[in-house]
Amino acid sequence: MKLWTGRFSKEADKITNDFNSSIGTDKRMYREDIEGSIAHAEMLGIQGIISPEDADAIIGGLKQIKSEIDSGTLEIDMTAEDIHTFVEGELTKRIGDAGKRLHTARSRNDQVALDIRLNLMKECDEVDGLLRRLIGVLADMGEKYADAVMSGYTHLQRAQPVTFGHYMLAYAEMFLRDIERLADCKKRTARSPLGCCALAGTTYNTDRYKTAELLGFSDICHNSLDGVSDRDFIIEFSSCLSIISVHLSRFSEEIILWCSHEFKYIELDDAFSTGSSIMPQKKNPDIAELVRGKSGRVFGDNMNILTVMKGIPLAYNKDMQEDKDCIFDASDTVKACLTAFIPMIETMNVKTENLRKAAAGGFINATDCADYLVSKGIPFRDAYKITGALVALCIEKNTTLEELPLDEYKKLSEKFDEGVYEAVNLDRCVNSRTSAGGPAPENVRAEAKRVKSLI
Ligand code: ARG
Numbered sequence: 001m002k003l004w005t006g007r008f009s010k011e012a013d014k015i016t017n018d019f020n021s022s023i024g025t026d027k028r029m030y031r032e033d034i035e036g037s038i039a040h041a042e043m044l045g046i047q048g049i050i051s052p053e054d055a056d057a058i059i060g061g062l063k064q065i066k067s068e069i070d071s072g073t074l075e076i077d078m079t080a081e082d083i084h085t086f087v088e089g090e091l092t093k094r095i096g097d098a099g100k101r102l103h104t105a106r107s108r109n110d111q112v113a114l115d116i117r118l119n120l121m122k123e124c125d126e127v128d129g130l131l132r133r134l135i136g137v138l139a140d141m142g143e144k145y146a147d148a149v150m151s152g153y154t155h156l157q158r159a160q161p162v163t164f165g166h167y168m169l170a171y172a173e174m175f176l177r178d179i180e181r182l183a184d185c186k187k188r189t190a191r192s193p194l195g196c197c198a199l200a201g202t203t204y205n206t207d208r209y210k211t212a213e214l215l216g217f218s219d220i221c222h223n224s225l226d227g228v229s230d231r232d233f234i235i236e237f238s239s240c241l242s243i244i245s246v247h248l249s250r251f252s253e254e255i256i257l258w259c260s261h262e263f264k265y266i267e268l269d270d271a272f273s274t275g276s277s278i279m280p281q282k283k284n285p286d287i288a289e290l291v292r293g294k295s296g297r298v299f300g301d302n303m304n305i306l307t308v309m310k311g312i313p314l315a316y317n318k319d320m321q322e323d324k325d326c327i328f329d330a331s332d333t334v335k336a337c338l339t340a341f342i343p344m345i346e347t348m349n350v351k352t353e354n355l356r357k358a359a360a361g362g363f364i365n366a367t368d369c370a371d372y373l374v375s376k377g378i379p380f381r382d383a384y385k386i387t388g389a390l391v392a393l394c395i396e397k398n399t400t401l402e403e404l405p406l407d408e409y410k411k412l413s414e415k416f417d418e419g420v421y422e423a424v425n426l427d428r429c430v431n432s433r434t435s436a437g438g439p440a441p442e443n444v445r446a447e448a449k450r451v452k453s454l455i
Pocket of ligand 1: 022082109112316318321
């Protein structure tokens with residue numbers, strides 16, 4: 001059944017129907033479509049645009065249809081043009097003329113804009129819930145490994161001492177920002193386009209605030225042309241998902257490096273690793289690699305919606321039907337990534353002794369050595385130079401700043417004394433980095449608590 005046959009003298013070609021149809025994608029929004037129609041019918045009844053009896057019949061019929069689709073007793077007809085056509089057709093089949101009154105003062109243009117907003121608000125909540133779970137795991141690790149000294153890196157070269165707990169909380173910060181971004185995106189998604197109709201509102205005495213309120217929106221779209229053609233909220237959600245993917249991909253990259261034989265900082269649990277069909281010794285971080293790889297899909301989806309929207313004149317154009325596949329794919333992909341990533345992180349075995357060993361070998365206390373000379377009155381630039389020479393000497397002698405004899409120190413500066421060994425002790429180096437946001441264990445424990453309070 002079609003909703004638009006009146007002015008045509010011929011049936012649409014099958015090619016047209018197949019190409020035009022969107023049911024394969026928008027069937028996913030059947031709940032939102034029905035919820036929106038229920039609110040619309042209720043408003044039409046309240047406003048006296050349809051009779052209370054018709055409103056009741058419509059609402060009863062729609063509820064029935066929803067529960068039958070939910071339970072699987074009613075199958076969505078895949079030959080219908082879209083989910084809106086299917087639901088309205090099914091309703092009219094059941095309740096007759098009252099069903100034909102549902103679409104008064106509405107168009108599929110505001111209807112589909114409504115459905116996708118409602119749907120994406122739920123998607124936002126699901127992604128938010130997964131991010132909170134991940135942040136909780138990271139905050140626990142922040143606490144547990146607040147004292148686990150490791151090297152921090154710049155240029156992937158060992159740089160200065162931090163702790164594994166501090167490292168985990170760095171990722172927690174990224175995901176906390178993602179949560180903020182999602183909340184902000186949801187705020188603008190939560191505006192109702194219902195009642196904008198095709199593009200120019202309506203002459204009926206509708207109450208758009210009523211339907212907005214019934215559907216849990218905080219406001220309405222204030223311009224009917226914009227209401228039916230705005231897809232910024234999809235672009236925003238897609239952008240949020242892209243940024244989440246950047247974070248997951250960077251984290252994955254570290255996990256992959258860290259579980260290599262060359263680092264051995266962590267070992268992934270067997271339950272979240274995979275093997276090789278030919279190399280019996282292999283244990284591969286496939287989850288992390290896939291999460292890193294799937295970021296490409298999510299970025300592609302973002303480019304998709306940006307490109308679809310960039311040249312569209314006001315108001316609705318059929319191009320906009322292309323807005324759903326990409327955002328559903330992006331949301332599903334990010335949810336699947338998080339679902340696999342969280343237990344992989346939660347169960348990984350952190351090899352604190354290897355973290356410490358690598359930290360001891362990379363001169364990551366050189367800055368502290370220079371700072372020590374500064375405390376003895378030497379200008380930082382000179383202290384930096386002296387320490388550089390000390391590092392070169394250690395490399396030549398195959399030793400470390402911790403083990404270099406004091407007389408060697410003294411050859412480069414008379415200011416050195418026994419105190420230098422305390423200054424370059426890694427635990428001291430970390431413990432005294434108490435500046436706000438720094439890796440001192442007491443800071444990290446306090447930050448872990450703060451992070452937990454935010455989720
Ligand atoms: N399937 C359409 C979409 O997703 C629904 C809106 C149809 N409106 C129209 N004027 N053809 O955009």
